[in-house]
Amino acid sequence: MPDTGEQELGSAMTDRSLDVAWIHGAPGEPAIQVHRYDDATVILRQSKRINYEAPFLFLLFGADRALLLDTGATEDPAAFPLRETVDGLVAQWLERHPREGYELVVAHTHGHGDHVAGDAQFAGRPHTTVVAREAEAVREFFGFGADWPTGTVRFELGGRELTLIGSPGHHAAAVTYYDPATGFLLTGDTVYPGRLYAFDFPAFVATLDRLVAFTAEHPVTHVLGCHIEMTRTPGRDYPIGAQYQPDEPAPQMTPAQLTAVRDAAASVADRRGVHRFDDFLVYNEPRKRDMLRLTARGLAHKTLARLRPAAAAGR
Numbered sequence: 001m002p003d004t005g006e007q008e009l010g011s012a013m014t015d016r017s018l019d020v021a022w023i024h025g026a027p028g029e030p031a032i033q034v035h036r037y038d039d040a041t042v043i044l045r046q047s048k049r050i051n052y053e054a055p056f057l058f059l060l061f062g063a064d065r066a067l068l069l070d071t072g073a074t075e076d077p078a079a080f081p082l083r084e085t086v087d088g089l090v091a092q093w094l095e096r097h098p099r100e101g102y103e104l105v106v107a108h109t110h111g112h113g114d115h116v117a118g119d120a121q122f123a124g125r126p127h128t129t130v131v132a133r134e135a136e137a138v139r140e141f142f143g144f145g146a147d148w149p150t151g152t153v154r155f156e157l158g159g160r161e162l163t164l165i166g167s168p169g170h171h172a173a174a175v176t177y178y179d180p181a182t183g184f185l186l187t188g189d190t191v192y193p194g195r196l197y198a199f200d201f202p203a204f205v206a207t208l209d210r211l212v213a214f215t216a217e218h219p220v221t222h223v224l225g226c227h228i229e230m231t232r233t234p235g236r237d238y239p240i241g242a243q244y245q246p247d248e249p250a251p252q253m254t255p256a257q258l259t260a261v262r263d264a265a266a267s268v269a270d271r272r273g274v275h276r277f278d279d280f281l282v283y284n285e286p287r288k289r290d291m292l293r294l295t296a297r298g299l300a301h302k303t304l305a306r307l308r309p310a311a312a313a314g315r
Contacts, residue, residue, distance in 0.1 A: 062157020
């Protein structure tokens with residue numbers, strides 16, 4: 001039977017499960033974990049042993065092009081072979097759905113360094129567009145125009161149309177991607193189980209209001225951000241810089257948790273600083289002393305981690 005593209009894009013090769021044991025910094029784990037959610041949707045995670053940020057990346061296939069969201073926290077392809085991994089995944093997809101001149105668009109949830117470091121790996125790749133990280137370039141490429149950030153735009157992959165929502169607050173170029181094929185709302189660093197840094201708090205709250213309103217009108221299965229920083233103990237996060245996180249919760253959150261983030265942010269809108277909740281922390285335009293405390297805790301954790309093996313060896 002000929003490949004009709006759109007008809008076969010949703011054919012599941014897995015059970016569309018997010019019940020995944022994600023890599024979290026254990027010895028011997030791969031540089032990149034690949035989870036095929038279905039035939040056209042792949043979630044990747046960078047190892048914490050390479051970079052403590054351990055971001056999640058998303059590869060979405062359509063009949064005409066694929067979209068890679070974010071390129072991780074490490075530039076070196078020898079340490080972090082993202083291009084090699086993506087090329088392999090694209091080749092496997094094209095074996096099942098042959099077509100010529102298949103395109104790849106490399107874009108970002110936002111422009112911070114741990115989400116764009118691998119961009120250079122895709123330089124010179126045939127049939128590939130790498131969207132620049134700056135807000136103006138993002139708005140121009142996707143066609144937001146004067147509606148940024150309150151309007152939405154559509155981005156067609158071929159039988160798979162995404163809705164993009166401007167999401168400043170954490171970063172001026174932040175975009176949330178909604179994929180109706182899976183029901184995923186891909187929120188980048190705006191919402192995830194961790195420290196939610198809002199450097200422009202009014203914009204952050206306005207973004208959360210838009211996302212909550214969007215979920216009320218669209219079927220959202222999972223709210224998926226790019227990091228995990230919480231432990232399974234309510235209100236307890238791992239120190240910044242932690243490269244081993246064996247007690248992580250799942251990355252996916254629910255629309256109800258998204259609403260809880262919005263409500264929590266609204267409740268502390270008039271109070272700068274760090275505010276702790278069960279599933280996340282809100283950093284309302286953090287002050288220098290807030291970031292110094294965060295850094296000091298991280299340094300103390302790294303020092304203890306180095307001392308433990310030495311103490312064990314001396315027993």
